Amino acid sequence: MVHFPGFEATQEPSPDVFVNIGFGKLFDRLGPKNFRQFETLPAILAYLKKCVITSVLQQLRKPALDELDEGHPDPGGFAPNVEYDQILQRLRQLLPSPDDQRLADLRFRQDMKPAEIARTYPQIWPTARDVTVALQRILRALRKDRELRSRFGLPEEGTGEV
Amino acid sequence: MTQQTDWCKFPPALSEDDLAAALAGDAADALTAHLAACPSCARRLETLRRELSVLDGGLRAGMFRQGCPDVDALADYAAGGLKLDAEIGIDHHLSTCLRCSTEVSWLREALAAPATQTQPARRPAQATEPFERRLVRQLQRIAGTLRPIQLQHALRGETSTRAFSADFPGGQAFMELTPRDAGQRLTGQLIFDEDDAAWQGAFIQIFANGALAATALIDDMFEFAGDLTGDGPITLNVTAMDGRQLELGVGS
Numbered sequence: 001m002v003h004f005p006g007f008e009a010t011q012e013p014s015p016d017v018f019v020n021i022g023f024g025k026l027f028d029r030l031g032p033k034n035f036r037q038f039e040t041l042p043a044i045l046a047y048l049k050k051c052v053i054t055s056v057l058q059q060l061r062k063p064a065l066d067e068l069d070e071g072h073p074d075p076g077g078f079a080p081n082v083e084y085d086q087i088l089q090r091l092r093q094l095l096p097s098p099d100d101q102r103l104a105d106l107r108f109r110q111d112m113k114p115a116e117i118a119r120t121y122p123q124i125w126p127t128a129r130d131v132t133v134a135l136q137r138i139l140r141a142l143r144k145d146r147e148l149r150s151r152f153g154l155p156e157e158g159t160g161e162v
Numbered sequence: 163m164t165q166q167t168d169w170c171k172f173p174p175a176l177s178e179d180d181l182a183a184a185l186a187g188d189a190a191d192a193l194t195a196h197l198a199a200c201p202s203c204a205r206r207l208e209t210l211r212r213e214l215s216v217l218d219g220g221l222r223a224g225m226f227r228q229g230c231p232d233v234d235a236l237a238d239y240a241a242g243g244l245k246l247d248a249e250i251g252i253d254h255h256l257s258t259c260l261r262c263s264t265e266v267s268w269l270r271e272a273l274a275a276p277a278t279q280t281q282p283a284r285r286p287a288q289a290t291e292p293f294e295r296r297l298v299r300q301l302q303r304i305a306g307t308l309r310p311i312q313l314q315h316a317l318r319g320e321t322s323t324r325a326f327s328a329d330f331p332g333g334q335a336f337m338e339l340t341p342r343d344a345g346q347r348l349t350g351q352l353i354f355d356e357d358d359a360a361w362q363g364a365f366i367q368i369f370a371n372g373a374l375a376a377t378a379l380i381d382d383m384f385e386f387a388g389d390l391t392g393d394g395p396i397t398l399n400v401t402a403m404d405g406r407q408l409e410l411g412v413g414s
Contacts (some may be wrong), residue, residue, distance in 0.1 A: 006265070109226065
């Protein structure tokens, strides 16, 4: 029996689905060449355990993406695969403060909630409300940028249509 | 002033700072009253709310976990199986990424080997013995026949306990069967010619007359014991930690 703390976060009633996925990964990856690198049966079983555990982690990374797609209105013209490097560069230009850049990373890239951010960085944002206020200030600054507005499908500022 | 603010029913129109305060729940009574009475400023507030929401969602969708190592790389990192340059790269990433740091701590806990079990290290692929031969050797069944031996107390006329011994490739087995009120008590020990830790913790199935009568584990002194519920010819199937099997049969 292996205890994996991340399993509870999946809210799956049983680990069977991840075990099946793990076996599938093992089957896909363990071709004749790779099979010979395993010296013993316990080594193969250890690799199987790794396949099962990583399948749980993969699942934990997925739902957040689904929530991101469902929870926000379609901006119209928004390209789902926005280029990360271009956005990151623009954010660094628009947010010169290191704390603002850190908050942008915590919120947008790591998808952390205000309460989580406040718990982790109480010396910068003592409460979740401080995080929310700082986030709103950041978003208001970003909202004024024509490039970002265009990238995320927002009309030119002042037209009043969303 | 934009055209929108010109439509304010009760000028001057609310500023963007006013609207932001209203969004944050910090609106003064007068501000709240203005928004309730002025459709234009209320529409501007709603526009601001929706645009900030679109930006927030778009940025989160566009940036989500970008730059994070994939789960397999993190698992290899947690197990200490990465080359130095890759490990340094992930070290640097973990210094700022709380999500990955959490995942690594989960992986380390889950991938850690149990304290009672040793795992053989992965050696380079240039092994001297072909893998298939090693596998067959590990899966090979070792057989031995337990023959009765006479115990000291049996020589004195006490005949209730029966003793047996067997030679098998790589070792010997000794076993005693003692009748109890219900069934029999089996105790035994395996002695190996060479120190073979794979048999410590081995699982023993004890069959009496073909039916499973008891199970036991070999301890670190290579001893075992079990209470049998059945009767008849006894067979022991011993499975070592590395998969080897030893089968010992005892005549009735």
